[in-house]
Amino acid sequence: MSGPWVEIDLKVLEANIRQVRSVLRPETSIVFVVKANAYGHGLKAVAERAFSAGVGGFAVAYVREALELRRSLSALPIFLIGVAEPVDVSALIEHRIVPVLTSLEQARALDRAAALHGRPLPVHVKVDTGMGRLGFPWHEIASVIPELQRLTHLDAAGICTHFASIEPAQPDPAFTQYARFCTARELLEEAWGKPLFSHVSSSLPFLFKHEWDFNAVRPGILLYGYEAGGALDRVTTEPILQWKTHVIQVKTVPAGATIGYGGTHVTNQATDIATISAGYADGYPRALSNKGIVLIGGKRCPVVGRVSMNWITVDVGPSSGTKPGDEVVLIGRQGSASIWADEVAERCDTISYEILTGIHASVERRYVG
Ligand SMILES: Cc1ncc(COP(=O)(O)O)c(C=O)c1O
Structure with missing residues (x-):
C-alpha cells in the first residue's frame, strides 16, 4: 500500500485570496510569500492559481525558486526576500527578479555585477527595524544613503521591513518597528526624490493594522489558511492542505502490551492498535510520539508509542472495526472531526509553518478544486 499523500484545495486558496483582496484598497497589491515550495503546498500549482485569483506578485527566499516561478508566470513581479549574490545578478536582470538590499557590502557587490549588464538592477531596500535578522539597521539608514546613491547600477525602487x-495585547514593539520604518522611508524617499514601493505586513501585521498596507501586503500563512480569527479578525481564511494516509495493519492487543520502540506506551485495556503508513521520514514529527492525534473512522485517535521512520501506531479503541486500507487523516477533516496544522504544531511545541514545510517533498501533492 502506498504511503501518505497531500491534498490541496485550490478553490479554497482562491477564496482565501479573495478574502484578503476584498479588504485592500484597489491600488494595494498582494505579494504572496511562496518560499519553501509554497510552504510545502507546491510552488507551481499554488502560484498559477494564485495568479488567476488576483495576487499581484510573489516573494521567495532563493533565486532557484524565483526562476522556477518565472517559468510558469511570465508577467508578475517576483521579489527575492533572501540575500542575492553577485553571481545571481544576470539572472535577476534577465528574469526581472527584484532582490532586497540587505547590507552595504552586498549592495556594492551587486552594483559592480550590475555594471557589466548595461541595465540597472531594480532593488528594494530592506530595513531592519527590530527583527535583528536581515537588512540595514534602521538607525544607520541616514548614514548609508550617500553611499547607496553612488551605486548607480542599482535602481532603488522600493523599501520594506x-x-x-504582533501581540495585540502588547503592541508597543510593533508600533516601534512601524515608526522606525516610517522614518527610514521618509529619509530614502527624500534622498531619491520619488516615492518608493513600500511593503511591511506579513500575515499578522496585515490582520492587525490596515493602515500598514502601503503599496503591498506580504502574507504567507494566512493564505494557506492559518492565523486568522481570534483577536485579529480582519478576514477569515481556511486551511487548504490535508495530509492523508492509510491503515496498513490492525491488531488486537491485551492490556499491558507495549507498543513501539522502547515500549514507551503500555495499553491499559485490550484494544485495537492500527499501524498507519507515515513516519518522521515523511515529515510527521517524531516529537508527536505519544502526543499526536489522527483521524480514523471519523474519530480523533491518539498516536501511541514512538513515531518511527515510516510507520505510526494509533490506539483506535476496543472492537474498533478498523481495517487495513481505511483512510487516515494526519491533517484535515474526516466527517465532523478535524485536526489542523496549528493543533498538530501545538502538540509538539512548534508552529504550523514548521509542520507544513516539514512535509517531505517526496510526499505526493494532489490538487483538487
Ligand atoms: C520577509 C518575510 N515577509 C513575509 C513573510 C510571510 O510571513 P507569514 O507567513 O507570517 O505571513 C515571511 C515569512 O517567513 C518573511 O520572512
Missing part, C-alpha cells in the same frame, strides 16, 4: 512580533 519585517515585523518580529
Whole structure:
C-alpha cells in the first residue's frame, strides 16, 4: 500500500485570496510569500492559481525558486526576500527578479555585477527595524544613503521591513518597528526624490493594522489558511492542505502490551492498535510520539508509542472495526472531526509553518478544486 499523500484545495486558496483582496484598497497589491515550495503546498500549482485569483506578485527566499516561478508566470513581479549574490545578478536582470538590499557590502557587490549588464538592477531596500535578522539597521539608514546613491547600477525602487512580533495585547514593539520604518522611508524617499514601493505586513501585521498596507501586503500563512480569527479578525481564511494516509495493519492487543520502540506506551485495556503508513521520514514529527492525534473512522485517535521512520501506531479503541486500507487523516477533516496544522504544531511545541514545510517533498501533492 502506498504511503501518505497531500491534498490541496485550490478553490479554497482562491477564496482565501479573495478574502484578503476584498479588504485592500484597489491600488494595494498582494505579494504572496511562496518560499519553501509554497510552504510545502507546491510552488507551481499554488502560484498559477494564485495568479488567476488576483495576487499581484510573489516573494521567495532563493533565486532557484524565483526562476522556477518565472517559468510558469511570465508577467508578475517576483521579489527575492533572501540575500542575492553577485553571481545571481544576470539572472535577476534577465528574469526581472527584484532582490532586497540587505547590507552595504552586498549592495556594492551587486552594483559592480550590475555594471557589466548595461541595465540597472531594480532593488528594494530592506530595513531592519527590530527583527535583528536581515537588512540595514534602521538607525544607520541616514548614514548609508550617500553611499547607496553612488551605486548607480542599482535602481532603488522600493523599501520594506519585517515585523518580529504582533501581540495585540502588547503592541508597543510593533508600533516601534512601524515608526522606525516610517522614518527610514521618509529619509530614502527624500534622498531619491520619488516615492518608493513600500511593503511591511506579513500575515499578522496585515490582520492587525490596515493602515500598514502601503503599496503591498506580504502574507504567507494566512493564505494557506492559518492565523486568522481570534483577536485579529480582519478576514477569515481556511486551511487548504490535508495530509492523508492509510491503515496498513490492525491488531488486537491485551492490556499491558507495549507498543513501539522502547515500549514507551503500555495499553491499559485490550484494544485495537492500527499501524498507519507515515513516519518522521515523511515529515510527521517524531516529537508527536505519544502526543499526536489522527483521524480514523471519523474519530480523533491518539498516536501511541514512538513515531518511527515510516510507520505510526494509533490506539483506535476496543472492537474498533478498523481495517487495513481505511483512510487516515494526519491533517484535515474526516466527517465532523478535524485536526489542523496549528493543533498538530501545538502538540509538539512548534508552529504550523514548521509542520507544513516539514512535509517531505517526496510526499505526493494532489490538487483538487
Ligand atoms: C520577509 C518575510 N515577509 C513575509 C513573510 C510571510 O510571513 P507569514 O507567513 O507570517 O505571513 C515571511 C515569512 O517567513 C518573511 O520572512
